[in-house]
Amino acid sequence: MRLRFLRAPHVALLCCSLLAGPSLLGAQTPRDTVIGTPTVPLAPGRVAPSVRGIAIDERIAQDAGVRVGDTLRIAAEAGTTGEPVVVDALVRRSADPSEVARSEYRVRLHLDHLQRLTNAIDRVDRFAVAVRPEAGPSAVDSLLAGVNHVAFGFRAHASRDVAVESSRTFQVVDRFHRAIGGITIVASAVFLLCILLLKVEERRRAVAALRLAGLSRRTVALSVIAEAAVVAVLGSGVGAAIGWVATLAVNAHYQRVFRTPLTFALLTPRIALFAVSLSLVLGIVAGALAAWRLVRTPPLTLLGR
Amino acid sequence: MTAPTGNRDGTPLLEAHDVQRRYEAGESTVHALRGVSVAIRRGEFVAIVGASGSGKSTLLHLLGAVDAPDAGRVIFEGRDISRLSDAEATRLRLLRVGLVFQRFYLMPTLSALENVMLPMAEAGLAPAARRARAEELLRYVGLGERTGHRPTQLSGGEQQRVAVARALANEPALLLADEPTGELDAATGAALIALLQRLNADGLTCVLVTHDAALAQSAQRVITMKDGRIVQDTGASPS
Ligand SMILES: Nc1ncnc2c1ncn2[C@@H]1O[C@H](COP(=O)(O)OP(=O)(O)OP(=O)(O)O)[C@@H](O)[C@H]1O
Ligand SMILES: [Mg+2]
Numbered sequence: 001m002r003l004r005f006l007r008a009p010h011v012a013l014l015c016c017s018l019l020a021g022p023s024l025l026g027a028q029t030p031r032d033t034v035i036g037t038p039t040v041p042l043a044p045g046r047v048a049p050s051v052r053g054i055a056i057d058e059r060i061a062q063d064a065g066v067r068v069g070d071t072l073r074i075a076a077e078a079g080t081t082g083e084p085v086v087v088d089a090l091v092r093r094s095a096d097p098s099e100v101a102r103s104e105y106r107v108r109l110h111l112d113h114l115q116r117l118t119n120a121i122d123r124v125d126r127f128a129v130a131v132r133p134e135a136g137p138s139a140v141d142s143l144l145a146g147v148n149h150v151a152f153g154f155r156a157h158a159s160r161d162v163a164v165e166s167s168r169t170f171q172v173v174d175r176f177h178r179a180i181g182g183i184t185i186v187a188s189a190v191f192l193l194c195i196l197l198l199k200v201e202e203r204r205r206a207v208a209a210l211r212l213a214g215l216s217r218r219t220v221a222l223s224v225i226a227e228a229a230v231v232a233v234l235g236s237g238v239g240a241a242i243g244w245v246a247t248l249a250v251n252a253h254y255q256r257v258f259r260t261p262l263t264f265a266l267l268t269p270r271i272a273l274f275a276v277s278l279s280l281v282l283g284i285v286a287g288a289l290a291a292w293r294l295v296r297t298p299p300l301t302l303l304g305r
Numbered sequence: 306m307t308a309p310t311g312n313r314d315g316t317p318l319l320e321a322h323d324v325q326r327r328y329e330a331g332e333s334t335v336h337a338l339r340g341v342s343v344a345i346r347r348g349e350f351v352a353i354v355g356a357s358g359s360g361k362s363t364l365l366h367l368l369g370a371v372d373a374p375d376a377g378r379v380i381f382e383g384r385d386i387s388r389l390s391d392a393e394a395t396r397l398r399l400l401r402v403g404l405v406f407q408r409f410y411l412m413p414t415l416s417a418l419e420n421v422m423l424p425m426a427e428a429g430l431a432p433a434a435r436r437a438r439a440e441e442l443l444r445y446v447g448l449g450e451r452t453g454h455r456p457t458q459l460s461g462g463e464q465q466r467v468a469v470a471r472a473l474a475n476e477p478a479l480l481l482a483d484e485p486t487g488e489l490d491a492a493t494g495a496a497l498i499a500l501l502q503r504l505n506a507d508g509l510t511c512v513l514v515t516h517d518a519a520l521a522q523s524a525q526r527v528i529t530m531k532d533g534r535i536v537q538d539t540g541a542s543p544s
Binding site for chain 1: 472
């Protein structure tokens with residue numbers, strides 16, 4: 001099949017992607033995966049074939065029905081004929097939150113090919129270099145120091161530092177989420193407390209009847225507390241179960257919308273345990289408060305006499 | 306049937322000596338009881354009657370250690386119960402006094418059997434003994450087939466009989482009932498009166514507050530109250 005890609009502004013932005021095997025791509029964090037057939041890196045001295053290979057997003061492949069081995073035409077300017085290229089590989093986007101909302105397509109070309117095509121010989125904004133896994137962090141550090149010592153007009157950074165830098169936003173977002181979570185917990189705790197107190201107020205008659213029948217303050221208070229605790233635990237258990245189902249739905253929906261394996265909503269056993277134990281504590285506190293009020297009131301007063 | 310206890314030897318089970326009870330309602334003071342003295346002998350079946358507001362319920366509460374008098378003394382089984390702590394009064398109600406009210410006040414989430422077993426559990430009766438005695442009591446009040454039913458599955462008359470069975474749970478010496486037929490129709494009320502008479506015949510001392518003429522007639526002794534005083538007593542001790 002034949003397909004023409006028009007030059008859009010984002011194509012120029014992509015000029016840094018050096019098409020290579022997974023090892024080279026691995027320098028970026030988090031990793032994109034090359035699926036389909038990865039091309040062989042262009043080693044020095046190797047002559048480029050006349051029809052060049054490119055790698056495209058899995059998304060374009062899906063949307064346009066392109067497969068590895070198909071020949072496309074690619075041009076830097078809209079309306080120009082461009083040149084034929086072969087799809088050598090498909091690239092699946094990594095689960096990177098900073099990429100999630102971007103719906104544009106990406107095409108990866110060999111650097112020399114991209115430079116020629118865009119007629120921007122000296123314009124490389126950024127590129128990534130992978131080191132072999134057996135080279136330890138100290139090797140990376142000394143390499144960086146060496147490069148930066150002689151570098152003029154650019155700087156080299158370890159991908160780990162770049163990752164830390166670019167994840168600042170997410171740390172802020174994360175803190176923000178925690179704050180929302182905290183406020184929600186406090187608000188619902190107050191709510192739960194009120195509901196439990198109200199519920200127990202409904203029990204005035206029952207408590208009065210028990211006290212008149214000779215049940216001690218202790219017995220009545222303990223039964224009120226136990227009931228509140230059971231209600232709180234069951235309630236939060238059901239709540240956690242609903243929450244878990246909701247995360248499945250939310251993740252399924254947004255993973256489809258954004259075509260990413262990214263997890264949007266997360267309910268870990270730790271969170272569930274926290275929720276249940278927090279409401280257990282709240283249930284006991286609310287039950288104890290209500291019980292204290294109830295058993296201090298004479299039974300006849302509870303009956304409204 | 307062995308449910309009720311008590312013997313009919315004519316000695317006072319319960320005595321009130323010049324008891325008074327006031328209620329402060331804002332500015333005004335209501336004198337609910339203005340000095341009431343009465344002695345209830347073992348095995349008696351006493352009805353307290355009188356106009357609304359005459360102090361019948363107030364007296365019953367003092368006799369059952371539900372409330373305490375402002376002045377005077379209440380002696381039950383030879384013991385002054387008018388100045389008990391909450392814990393002591395609660396224990397007395399648990400073991401020696403059975404209370405029945407116009408509204409049945411059963412636990413809605415518990416079965417009839419469990420409602421009856423509740424005071425026995427509090428008294429420390431072993432589970433097997435609890436169950437056996439609760440079943441026996443429910444058979445006694447005619448609900449042997451309904452032990453597993455919840456209050457909502459029972460009629461008013463049946464609920465009141467469960468309440469009577471619960472009041473008898475720990476073999477009390479005294480049954481106090483405040484308008485026990487108040488929420489029942491005539492036929493159901495008559496059945497309940499028959500039950501109370503049977504209990505009394507089996508030796509239980511019963512004191513009832515009632516507006517129900519039929520119930521008052523069935524009593525061997527009727528105490529009439531007016532404005533916080535006893536104005537007539539058909540069976541007062543000669544002493
Ligand atoms: N908690 C209370 N506060 C103020 N006054 C009260 C209280 N309880 C009872 N009273 C007053 O004490 C008086 C006697 O009340 P009690 O309930 O003993 O009457 P009763 O004979 O049982 O009436 P009824 O037949 O209507 O039940 C009434 O005037 C009543 O209003
Ligand atoms: Mg009354």
